[in-house]
Amino acid sequence: MASIQYEIIEEIACLSTSASGWTKELNLVSxxxxxxxxxxxxxxxxxxxxxxxxxxxxxxLVNLKQNLNEINMNLS
Known part of the structure; x- marks a missing residue:
């Protein structure tokens, strides 16, 4: 299997952290x-x-943001 090369250009946000320490993140990646x-x-x-x-x-991402802004977040 071919190696995947990546470079995290910018760490934007950590969305959550699991008990094992793994994080769900929004990043700018090459x-x-x-x-x-x-x-x-x-x-x-x-x-x-x-x-x-x-x-x-x-x-x-812009389209997703616009759609998320329109969601009614009444989760109670």
Whole structure:
């Protein structure tokens, strides 16, 4: 299996932390030396291991933000 290269360009937000210390994060990541994309996934404490995640272009992130702002968050 080919090695995946990545560089976390910017750590934007930690969304949650599990009991094992893994964190779900929103970061700007360059995968295999490509243009950086916004990325949501679980990371080990040292950022050496990662879980499955989702990458978003800037336009997709803006669209997601606009849609999230419209959600009625009455969760009571």
């Amino acid at each position: 995968w295999n030396n490509r243009e950086p994309k916004y990325d949501i996934r679980d990371w080990s404490p040292d950022h050496e291991k990662m879980g499955k995640g989702i990458t978003l272009s800037k336009e997709e």
